[in-house]
Amino acid sequence: MSMFIGTGRLFLVMLRKERVRLPIWAVSISVLFLLSILSFPETYPTQEDRQGRALLLESPALRAMAGPGYGLENYTFGAMITNEMFLYVAVAVAFMSIFMIVRNTRAEEENGLSELIKAGVVGRISVTTAAFLLMVLANLFVAAVVIFGMPYTIEGLSWNGSLAFGLGVAGVGIIFGAVSLFMAQMSESAGAATGISSALLGLAFLLRAIGDVAGVDAWRWMSPIGWGQAMRAFVDERWWPLGLFAGGIVLLAAAAMYIDYRRDDAAGVLRVQGGKARAGSGLTHLLGLQSFLFRWVFLSWAAGAALYGVAMGAVSEEAADFFADNPIGEEFLVQAEGATLAESLFATYMAFLAMLAAGYALQVMTRMTREEKSGRGEILLVQSVPRPRWMLDYLLISCTGSFMLLVISGIGAGTLYGYYTDSAEGAWKVFFAAIAQTPAVWVFIGLAALLMGLWPKALSLVWLVYTAFTLIGLIGPLLQLPDWVNDVSPYAQIPGVPAEDWTAWSTVILFSVFAVFTVVGMYTIRKRDLII
Amino acid sequence: MDELVKLESVSKYFGKHVALEHVDLTIRRGETVGFLGPNGSGKSTTIRVMLGLLKKSGGEVKLFGKDAWTEAVDIHKRIAYVPGDVNVWPNLTGGQVIDVLGKLHGDFNEEKRQQLIERFQLDPRKKSKTYSKGNRQKLALITAFASEADLYIFDEPTSGLDPLMASIFRECVRELQEEGKTVLLSSHILAEVEELCDRVSIIKEGKIIETGTLEELRHLTRISITAETKQPVTSLPGRSDVHQWEADGAKVHFYVDAEGLAPVMQELAGAGVVSLESRPPTLEEIFLRHYESKAGEGR
Ligand SMILES: Nc1ncnc2c1ncn2[C@@H]1O[C@H](COP(=O)(O)OP(=O)(O)OP(=O)(O)O)[C@@H](O)[C@H]1O
Ligand SMILES: [Mg+2]
Numbered sequence: 002m003s004m005f006i007g008t009g010r011l012f013l014v015m016l017r018k019e020r021v022r023l024p025i026w027a028v029s030i031s032v033l034f035l036l037s038i039l040s041f042p043e044t045y046p047t048q049e050d051r052q053g054r055a056l057l058l059e060s061p062a063l064r065a066m067a068g069p070g071y072g073l074e075n076y077t078f079g080a081m082i083t084n085e086m087f088l089y090v091a092v093a094v095a096f097m098s099i100f101m102i103v104r105n106t107r108a109e110e111e112n113g114l115s116e117l118i119k120a121g122v123v124g125r126i127s128v129t130t131a132a133f134l135l136m137v138l139a140n141l142f143v144a145a146v147v148i149f150g151m152p153y154t155i156e157g158l159s160w161n162g163s164l165a166f167g168l169g170v171a172g173v174g175i176i177f178g179a180v181s182l183f184m185a186q187m188s189e190s191a192g193a194a195t196g197i198s199s200a201l202l203g204l205a206f207l208l209r210a211i212g213d214v215a216g217v218d219a220w221r222w223m224s225p226i227g228w229g230q231a232m233r234a235f236v237d238e239r240w241w242p243l244g245l246f247a248g249g250i251v252l253l254a255a256a257a258m259y260i261d262y263r264r265d266d267a268a269g270v271l272r273v274q275g276g277k278a279r280a281g282s283g284l285t286h287l288l289g290l291q292s293f294l295f296r297w298v299f300l301s302w303a304a305g306a307a308l309y310g311v312a313m314g315a316v317s318e319e320a321a322d323f324f325a326d327n328p329i330g331e332e333f334l335v336q337a338e339g340a341t342l343a344e345s346l347f348a349t350y351m352a353f354l355a356m357l358a359a360g361y362a363l364q365v366m367t368r369m370t371r372e373e374k375s376g377r378g379e380i381l382l383v384q385s386v387p388r389p390r391w392m393l394d395y396l397l398i399s400c401t402g403s404f405m406l407l408v409i410s411g412i413g414a415g416t417l418y419g420y421y422t423d424s425a426e427g428a429w430k431v432f433f434a435a436i437a438q439t440p441a442v443w444v445f446i447g448l449a450a451l452l453m454g455l456w457p458k459a460l461s462l463v464w465l466v467y468t469a470f471t472l473i474g475l476i477g478p479l480l481q482l483p484d485w486v487n488d489v490s491p492y493a494q495i496p497g498v499p500a501e502d503w504t505a506w507s508t509v510i511l512f513s514v515f516a517v518f519t520v521v522g523m524y525t526i527r528k529r530d531l532i533i
Numbered sequence: 534m535d536e537l538v539k540l541e542s543v544s545k546y547f548g549k550h551v552a553l554e555h556v557d558l559t560i561r562r563g564e565t566v567g568f569l570g571p572n573g574s575g576k577s578t579t580i581r582v583m584l585g586l587l588k589k590s591g592g593e594v595k596l597f598g599k600d601a602w603t604e605a606v607d608i609h610k611r612i613a614y615v616p617g618d619v620n621v622w623p624n625l626t627g628g629q630v631i632d633v634l635g636k637l638h639g640d641f642n643e644e645k646r647q648q649l650i651e652r653f654q655l656d657p658r659k660k661s662k663t664y665s666k667g668n669r670q671k672l673a674l675i676t677a678f679a680s681e682a683d684l685y686i687f688d689e690p691t692s693g694l695d696p697l698m699a700s701i702f703r704e705c706v707r708e709l710q711e712e713g714k715t716v717l718l719s720s721h722i723l724a725e726v727e728e729l730c731d732r733v734s735i736i737k738e739g740k741i742i743e744t745g746t747l748e749e750l751r752h753l754t755r756i757s758i759t760a761e762t763k764q765p766v767t768s769l770p771g772r773s774d775v776h777q778w779e780a781d782g783a784k785v786h787f788y789v790d791a792e793g794l795a796p797v798m799q800e801l802a803g804a805g806v807v808s809l810e811s812r813p814p815t816l817e818e819i820f821l822r823h824y825e826s827k828a829g830e831g832r
Contacts, residue, residue: 111623111662190662192624278657280625280632290633294622376620380673383584384637385609531586 004262007123011131015105019135026097027139031146034090035154041078042155051076058084065210066312069221072236078155079162079235087166087234091173091226092206094143098136098178099198105132106182108191110266119266126261129182133254136178144171162235169229172246176225177202179253186260189269192297225249287386291394295365299402302361303409309357310410313350314417314431317343343422347414347431348497354410355438355492356471358403359445363463365399366449370460373532382531389523396450396519403442411435430499437498440511444491447518454525457532535561537684537715538583543592545578545739552578554739555592560684560717565710567730568719569820575739576719577617580688584614596684610639613677617688617719619669621661627668628657631676640681649675652701667693678705685709686717691725703729723817735820743819751813754822755788758797758812763805769797783807788814 045051055076057063064070068088072080106129109115115128148167152158181198188194209227212220221227228242260270283289369392372378382391411432419428449463470490487493494507538560545553553575560566570576581587582594585605594601596608621630628650635641650657653671661669670693677685685706691699699722706729709716720726726733733750735743743750755776761784769785770778774793779786789797801809 276626276629276658276660278626278628280629280636284625284629285633285636287637290622294624376616376618377622379581379586379616380619380621380634381637382586383609383612383614384634385606385639386637387606528588530588531581533581533586 004124004126005130006127007121008127008130008134011118011123011127012134015131015135019101019105023097023101023135023139026101027142027146030090030093030097031143031150034086034147035150038078038082038086038151039154041081045078045081048076051078051081054081061214063316064214066316067213069209069213069227069230071230071233077235079158082151082155082158083162083166083230083234083236087169087230088206088209088226090143090147090170091229092202094140094170094174095177095202096199097143098140098174099181099195099202101139102132102136102178102181103185103191103195103198105135107185107188107194111189111191116266126258129186129258129261133178133182133257136182137175140171140174140178143174144168159235161238165232165234165238165240168243169232169234172243172250173225173229176246176249176253177205179250179257183253183257183260186257186264187270196297287381287390288394288397291398295368295398295402298364299361299398299405302357302364302402302406306354306357306406306410307413309354310413310435311417313347313354313410314414314421317346317350317414317418317421343418344430344500345497347418347434348500350414351434351438351498352474352492352495354407354435355441355495356467356474357410358406358438359442359467359471361406362399362403362442362446363449363467365402366395366446366453367460367463369395369449369453370457370532373457376533379531379533388526392450392453392523392526396446399446399449400443403446404436404439407435407438407442433503434498437503437508438492438495440508440515441491441495443515444511444518447515447522450522451518452522454522454529457529537562537597538717539593539595540579540583541593543579543582543594544590545575545582545587546590552739553582553589556736556739556741558734558741558744560715562683562715563710563713564732565706565716565718565730567726567733568717568736569721569723569726569733570736574736576736577688578739579736580614580686580717580719583686584609584612611683612686613638613680613682613684614686615670615673615677615688615690617692619666619673621669621672623662624660626658626660627655627664627672630661630672631657631679634673634676635679638676638680642679642681645679646675649678649705652705653698665693667695667698670694671698674702674705678709682714684715684717688719689721690718691720691722699725723815723820750819754814754819755790756794756811756813757786757788757818759784759786759810760801761785761807761809762801763807766800766804769800772797 045054055073058067058070058073066088068084070084072084106115109118109128118128119125144167147170148160148163151163151166152160177198180201181194184197185191185194188197205224205226208224209221209230212218212222212224212227221231225246228245231239231242233239264270284293369378372381378391382388411434414435415428415430415432418431419425445463445467448466449460452460452463470492473487473490474492491511494511496502496504496507536559538558540556540558543553543556543558544551556575556579558566558568558579568576568579578587582589583596583601585601585608588602597611599608601608625633631646631650635646653675655668655671655675661672664672670690674687674690677687687706691702694702703725706716706718710729716729718726718730727747730747732746733744734741763783765780765783766785769775769787770780772793774790775797776788776790777786
């Protein structure tokens with residue numbers, strides 16, 4: 002089988018390349034999942050509590066964001082996990098698979114790296130095969146941790162149910178890995194392969210949501226996520242949907258390998274169509290160019306922000322009821338005198354929203370070093386573009402973009418909340434709470450600008466800082482870290498609006514930090530060598 | 534202001550690594566200067582210091598009489614630059630990249646742009662990520678040639694071009710010369726430099742080791758001699774100004790330093806020279822002598 006030669010070696014090389022990234026994905030997904038179900042027995046000690054929770058799933062909004070509602074009559078922890086958690090674990094592993102596959106196949110090809118590899122003693126489809134195997138391994142790893150972890154995390158969860166849950170998760174993860182394996186062969190660009198695969202994942206989410214809300218099975222069966230849920234883990238396990246997964250995976254992987262076997266290096270089936278021969282006036286100035294380059298980045302984050310906002314608004318009232326006597330929930334929630342529970346909930350949601358917006362902002366800012374290293378910065382800067390001017394565009398795009406994300410999300414959450422509570426004031430409060438996060442987000446932008454001027458090689462350190470503060474924000478209260486740890490986080494500086502009163506001084510302080518960092522960054526970027 | 538570029542004793546360190554050491558380089562208006570040197574000798578570094586992309590560690594760099602570091606932006610307006618490794622935005626088409634760079638630079642001639650795209654046979658509708666190295670280089674070349682500038686700087690511009698395209702590049706440079714433009718051309722390709730350049734500077738391990746017109750360089754360096762004599766010339770192989778001595782019966786071939794030419798001729802005459810052929814060194818010979826860092830030779 003000469004077309005497979007070298008697969009083992011390539012697999013080891015890929016494993017080595019992925020030795021940090023892939024384990025981070027796999028471990029965070031499985032461990033975060035186990036951590037999040039850990040609190041269930043304490044939160045819902047009695048059957049009555051659990052039945053109360055089951056009532057929530059009657060609401061269409063929650064149905065759409067959760068699951069089909071199996072076993073509601075006798076809502077055990079297992080049923081709860083299947084109905085409310087399966088979806089999210091499955092989507093997370095699907096993304097893990099998509100990103101991993103594309104960055105090891107089409108992205109390498111696009112960068113011209115695979116040419117070197119394929120010129121060696123390597124079969125025509127060895128790269129594809131190795132990537133597929135690694136993806137399967139990663140999914141099985143997540144499944145194993147989940148399967149063996151669940152019965153120990155919550156007493157009384159059955160092994161059978163854990164097995165069905167874990168295999169269902171792996172099934173969704175692997176089948177979307179196979180989808181992206183196929184798309185990576187079809188499309189000539191890595192961006193398109195990721196984009197189309199993610200869109201299909203979104204479609205799968207939507208199809209099952211429609212099926213669940215309307216209670217129509219046909220819709221559910223069109224979605225692999227629906228197949229996983231249909232295994233009814235912990236309720237009334239069914240194993241035959243595994244056959245659907247196996248069939249789908251084999252078909253997609255075989256099709257991908259067939260195309261890979263037949264096609265030229267770097268070619269695809271979907272051709273990149275002929276583009277424009279001229280640049281319009283929107284492109285030929287600096288800000289126009291950069292905005293054009295970031296349009297997809299922004300649009301995808303904006304879609305995420307909009308979804309998050311709508312979800313926030315949709316669940317706020319109902320969720321508030323359920324959090325009412327939830328001891329773990331209280332740790333998370335911003336507590337303030339005289340605030341309604343919904344308001345406390347929003348205050349917490351908003352802190353997460355700030356993290357989302359900061360993620361976008363940093364993606365824009367950290368692009369600067371990549372541009373500089375690749376020589377694209379050099380070629381721009383010699384067209385009489387002053388360096389601070391070059392940096393200014395990134396600042397503008399990240400600052401206005403992140404602000405717009407907050408606005409979009411705020412509008413979504415505010416409108417829905419206002420509609421539910423029939424209160425324009427409530428809507429405004431929620432909207433304001435969203436945009437009040439701006440200074441916390443901008444502090445991260447300032448930090449990136451500062452590093453860009455003073456120590457560009459370490460710019461990616463901002464991701465470390467960001468991850469650290471985000472983790473502190475997410476699980477800090479549960480870990481009972483000392484107060485000062487939480488207090489240095491920019492997120493924590495924003496008062497917990499709408500539950501607490503907004504104060505101008507914290508905003509002023511954060512903006513000043515941002516301004517000082519940015520000015521120093523813009524000043525010092527003129528004083529250093531370009532990193533070439 | 535006749536000297537467009539003046540580097541005086543310029544040094545550049547990367548940490549402890551010395552990339553440039555007391556580099557002097559002058560380019561006068563209307564000149565085409567060739568910049569030669571082995572890999573890693575500091576050509577690109579010199580150019581980037583001139584462009585204010587890297588900060589010199591010592592010495593003085595003036596372009597158009599302005600400081601290359603503090604007045605870089607003003608200087609860039611009068612320069613068109615083609616880097617050695619052209620990287621552009623993968624999602625823009627070639628035509629878009631040319632327009633973006635050209636318009637940002639300012640003085641950009643639309644008519645020339647069209648002509649150049651045809652001459653270089655570039656498909657401007659393709660996304661840049663589908664271009665080969667040579668085609669990406671064409672993007673930067675077209676942009677540079679279509680831009681109005683006083684000084685054109687090319688860093689190994691033909692390293693990815695096929696011979697036909699390389700000859701079109703040379704044509705374009707000659708047109709610049711006719712317009713009286715000033716050009717700095719860093720290259721490994723000697724024929725190119727020999728054909729285009731008025732003067733040459735050779736850099737090695739961060740130091741300029743030769744500079745001058747091609748005639749001067751040839752004059753200063755060894756001359757190749759092939760001769761046939763009646764009696765064997767035994768005294769010549771021992772001389773310190775005679776190199777690479779080869780004898781084949783009565784026929785000898787060797788190189789002699791320019792200063793040693795007169796005494797060597799007398800020796801040959803004394804030995805009864807029958808035939809004599811002398812030839813100035815080709816640029817390649819000058820070049821190779823410097824490239825091969827043999828102990829005691831070169832310099
Ligand atoms: N950013 C940098 N950091 C550290 N060292 C560098 C850097 N840029 C260049 N150097 C070193 O400086 C020296 C000169 O490099 P330079 O790129 O100027 O050579 P070059 O003459 O252009 O070579 P080539 O013909 O291969 O393009 C090399 O030894 C190189 O390793
Ligand atoms: Mg170079």
